[in-house]
Amino acid sequence: MDFLSSFLMPFLAQLQSPTLGFLIGGIVIAALGSRLQIPDAIYKFIVFMLLIKVGLSGGIAIRNANLAEMLLPALFAVVMGILIVFIGRYTLAKLPNVRTVDAIATAGLFGAVSGSTLAAGITVLEAQGIKYEAWAAALYPFMDIPALVTAIVVASIYTSKREYLSKQRRTTGASPSAASASLSTAGASFSTAGASFSTTGEYPSTAGDYPSTAGDYPSTAGEYRSKQGKRVRIWPIVKESLEGSALSALLLGLALGLLTRPESVFESFYEPLFRGLLSILMLVMGMEAWSRLGELRKVAQWYAVYAVVAPLLHGFIAFGFGMIAHYATGFSPGGVALLAIIAASSSDISGPPTLRAGIPSANPSAYIGASTAIGTPVAIGLGIPLYVGIAQALMGS
Numbered sequence: 001m002d003f004l005s006s007f008l009m010p011f012l013a014q015l016q017s018p019t020l021g022f023l024i025g026g027i028v029i030a031a032l033g034s035r036l037q038i039p040d041a042i043y044k045f046i047v048f049m050l051l052i053k054v055g056l057s058g059g060i061a062i063r064n065a066n067l068a069e070m071l072l073p074a075l076f077a078v079v080m081g082i083l084i085v086f087i088g089r090y091t092l093a094k095l096p097n098v099r100t101v102d103a104i105a106t107a108g109l110f111g112a113v114s115g116s117t118l119a120a121g122i123t124v125l126e127a128q129g130i131k132y133e134a135w136a137a138a139l140y141p142f143m144d145i146p147a148l149v150t151a152i153v154v155a156s157i158y159t160s161k162r163e164y165l166s167k168q169r170r171t172t173g174a175s176p177s178a179a180s181a182s183l184s185t186a187g188a189s190f191s192t193a194g195a196s197f198s199t200t201g202e203y204p205s206t207a208g209d210y211p212s213t214a215g216d217y218p219s220t221a222g223e224y225r226s227k228q229g230k231r232v233r234i235w236p237i238v239k240e241s242l243e244g245s246a247l248s249a250l251l252l253g254l255a256l257g258l259l260t261r262p263e264s265v266f267e268s269f270y271e272p273l274f275r276g277l278l279s280i281l282m283l284v285m286g287m288e289a290w291s292r293l294g295e296l297r298k299v300a301q302w303y304a305v306y307a308v309v310a311p312l313l314h315g316f317i318a319f320g321f322g323m324i325a326h327y328a329t330g331f332s333p334g335g336v337a338l339l340a341i342i343a344a345s346s347s348d349i350s351g352p353p354t355l356r357a358g359i360p361s362a363n364p365s366a367y368i369g370a371s372t373a374i375g376t377p378v379a380i381g382l383g384i385p386l387y388v389g390i391a392q393a394l395m396g397s
Helices: 002-014 018-031 040-063 067-089 100-111 115-128 134-174 221-228 234-242 245-259 263-296 302-329 333-344 351-358 364-395
Strands: 189-192 195-198
Touching: 018 115, 018 263, 018 364, 040 115, 040 134, 040 245, 040 263, 067 100, 067 134, 067 302, 067 333, 100 134, 100 302, 100 351, 100 364, 115 134, 115 263, 115 333, 115 364, 134 245, 134 333, 134 351, 263 302, 263 364, 302 333, 302 364, 333 364, 351 364
Parallel strands: none
Antiparallel strands: 189 195
């Protein structure tokens, strides 16, 4: 009962936070048909300012931190980015009317990190006076890049497999029937009772079926690629992610905070503007979420279910990893909550263009609609107060 009361009071208080209020306000005015618009240039500038601020504070903290303390949380961030993709691959992709390649892209976007959700989480922690490592913001790329790379590699392997099986079906369909048992001296192939064997290295098969022996079917990613003549190149994927506007701004702030002495401009300029800019960003995201609902209706309704459940599930798994780091290295309650918050988030800035380029066959209405229309509001509206409340109840502030 003590745990429940210590959790519910902070949770209810955070539901009244300005961050959530502006998000809901944006959804409401968009639903009412308001013509209010925030120019795209202003939106991008606000995102840049917020992430520069987060990066600067993280860089300053890293400069004064024990890097060994970052090792375990960073490792868990990498694991979460990869794990989220495979969770989506073997849950969402198995549901009716869901294309596997769309499911993989959706999981990749949910594994990547939202800079705006990260900024909102930091604001809530600071407003509640909850201690957290400023370098925790630097966990962003450790989760974001592995998620995007994993999604694109898994999608490439899947499409290569489909192409290989399709080619096998065409080959099998064009081959002579077993009843006509032919002998070819050029290929040295013999047919007996419906099974054909080749001495020239061709794939053995049973008429009308897929290859059945261990040697006919590629069992590894490398074998798929070698048979298709394709290679999944990791560096272009990483480069695309690093060049994304959100991650570029965050990494620039980290570098400046780490290598220079920006404390004066940080305290006099970036810090006072942070909460005001974030409130405008939440308003824009609320309006964007409502507009994306139309796109989500075009695809299977299972995307909506996934977009509600996945952020909370991912956050709880990351919270568990954070608790391990808490007991092993003294990772702070706020740091645990922040790790869960970034795991619950889904990329809204740098992720979509990376996935458009890396998985061109995926439907953007599926993964962007699920993320923006439902995933982000769930992560901010429910995820942030939930994980912060649990952290306070379990570990105090």
